[in-house]
Amino acid sequence: MSCLSVSCTDDFEEVNLDPNRIETISPGTLLNPIIYEIASFNTSRSDAFTFELMQVALPFPSASGGEHRYDVGDGAGNSTWNTYYRWLTNIKEMQAAAVEAQAPNYEAIALTLNAWTYSLLTDSFGDVPMVEAGRGDEGILYPAFNTQQEIYTKILNDLARANTLFDPEQKMIYGSDILYHNDVAKWQRFCNSLRLRLLLRVSQKAEMNAYAQMAEIVDNPEQFPVFTSNEEAAILEISGVAPLISPWGRAVDFRTGRAASAFFVDNLNALNDPRLEKFFTQATLKDGKTKIGYKGIPSGYTGSDAQFDFVPSSMNIALVTAPMISVIMTYAEVEFIKAELARQGVIGGEAQLHYENGVKAAMEQWGAAVPAAYFENPAAAYDGTLERIMLQKYLALYFNDYQQWFEYRRTGLPVLPKTEAMVNNQMVPVRFRYPAIVQQSNHDNYQLAVEHMGGDDINTKVWWEK
Numbered sequence: 279m280s281c282l283s284v285s286c287t288d289d290f291e292e293v294n295l296d297p298n299r300i301e302t303i304s305p306g307t308l309l310n311p312i313i314y315e316i317a318s319f320n321t322s323r324s325d326a327f328t329f330e331l332m333q334v335a336l337p338f339p340s341a342s343g344g345e346h347r348y349d350v351g352d353g354a355g356n357s358t359w360n361t362y363y364r365w366l367t368n369i370k371e372m373q374a375a376a377v378e379a380q381a382p383n384y385e386a387i388a389l390t391l392n393a394w395t396y397s398l399l400t401d402s403f404g405d406v407p408m409v410e411a412g413r414g415d416e417g418i419l420y421p422a423f424n425t426q427q428e429i430y431t432k433i434l435n436d437l438a439r440a441n442t443l444f445d446p447e448q449k450m451i452y453g454s455d456i457l458y459h460n461d462v463a464k465w466q467r468f469c470n471s472l473r474l475r476l477l478l479r480v481s482q483k484a485e486m487n488a489y490a491q492m493a494e495i496v497d498n499p500e501q502f503p504v505f506t507s508n509e510e511a512a513i514l515e516i517s518g519v520a521p522l523i524s525p526w527g528r529a530v531d532f533r534t535g536r537a538a539s540a541f542f543v544d545n546l547n548a549l550n551d552p553r554l555e556k557f558f559t560q561a562t563l564k565d566g567k568t569k570i571g572y573k574g575i576p577s578g579y580t581g582s583d584a585q586f587d588f589v590p591s592s593m594n595i596a597l598v599t600a601p602m603i604s605v606i607m608t609y610a611e612v613e614f615i616k617a618e619l620a621r622q623g624v625i626g627g628e629a630q631l632h633y634e635n636g637v638k639a640a641m642e643q644w645g646a647a648v649p650a651a652y653f654e655n656p657a658a659a660y661d662g663t664l665e666r667i668m669l670q671k672y673l674a675l676y677f678n679d680y681q682q683w684f685e686y687r688r689t690g691l692p693v694l695p696k697t698e699a700m701v702n703n704q705m706v707p708v709r710f711r712y713p714a715i716v717q718q719s720n721h722d723n724y725q726l727a728v729e730h731m732g733g734d735d736i737n738t739k740v741w742w743e744k
């Protein structure tokens with residue numbers, strides 16, 4: 279399905295498969311490949327994994343099994359582990375080049391990208407190698423695992439330091455970056471917005487002092503600028519001109535054999551939400567022609583496929599047809615973070631305002647217009663509950679790597695329906711198992727990590743979870 283191979287990214291791969299082949303690596307040499315490869319991989323995984331687990335979409339027909347029934351195989355996280363570690367090595371190389379070139383903006387960007395990637399990695403697995411990772415050239419072939427608390431402490435400190443390194447007065451001279459086109463101020467906003475995301479993720483751990491740090495960021499926008507519009511968000515525009523091509527070699531593969539999940543579609547229908555037509559096709563009668571509106575199939579459904587007397591809504595292939603976007607982090611997410619903090623009294627201001635700003639930004643990000651009476655709908659109006667904020671945040675995190683999954687694990691929201699056909703005791707898996715190659719080749723350190731975490735199981739909660 280996904281075209282994340284050498285043939286898709288020849289122009290980037292010449293640079294990245296073996297950085298040592300290049301006589302001189304500038305701080306900008308690896309920047310664009312890092313951004314594109316991680317972002318496009320995340321987009322493909324959002325579709326292949328997050329959509330199923332979080333009841334956005336599912337394979338159809340699907341008589342049995344499947345991740346939408348929580349049937350998650352031992353190797354489900356292999357590509358995640360391998361991809362992130364490969365590009366973390368490149369990020370390390372980029373940071374070293376930035377330090378050598380005395381280019382603080384590039385060093386700050388490398389720190390930001392490293393924190394972004396390690397957060398995705400550790401939230402997917404729990405404890406992972408960090409300090410000793412990627413140091414085979416130093417003879418460290420069996421890297422020790424770091425605890426998730428150690429990793430979060432490091433990457434949060436790195437983001438705080440990166441914020442102090444950004445200097446808009448210094449130009450980025452090593453080529454034009456594909457995300458922000460050398461706009462240092464926007465890179466700094468991404469850095470601090472990411473720091474907000476990660477602080478919220480660990481906010482239930484008192485030792486992280488997360489709420490005080492988030493309040494400091496929000497209350498001091500000049501010192502800690504964050505996203506204030508969709509134009510500042512970390513959203514990669516994929517033009518379709520090589521090497522910036524869609525992760526889908528054939529856009530039709532995004533739709534073929536797929537159905538929208540009833541849970542996701544029903545929520546959008548209840549909201550009279552304009553994103554429906556952006557995300558899905560309309561369902562039809564069995565004739566394949568008579569449209570009946572937006573209608574999905576229950577995730578983890580029981581019984582045969584013949585029970586459905588309609589052709590369900592499927593995916594809108596425009597989403598993966600270049601020009602398209604690959605979502606890294608959105609302005610809407612920042613507003614929902616602020617809404618949650620305002621609701622708890624951590625920051626001043628009205629939670630309702632941030633909630634509504636988040637909803638509007640999430641719609642406009644996909645080119646949808648906000649209906650004038652949208653918030654007059656009781657299902658859409660802010661009602662003071664975390665459930666209402668998290669439902670809209672769930673909708674806003676559509677196609678954003680594993681974020682719906684991570685936030686569900688943090689809050690238990692939205693409450694997902696269960697069926698008798700769901701395996702794993704009808705529980706949403708909370709992590710990937712470590713790849714078999716890690717268990718075999720780094721066995722002793724793997725065992726220590728498993729003992730610390732309490733098991734290597736899809737139900738073993740990571741450090742920050744409830």
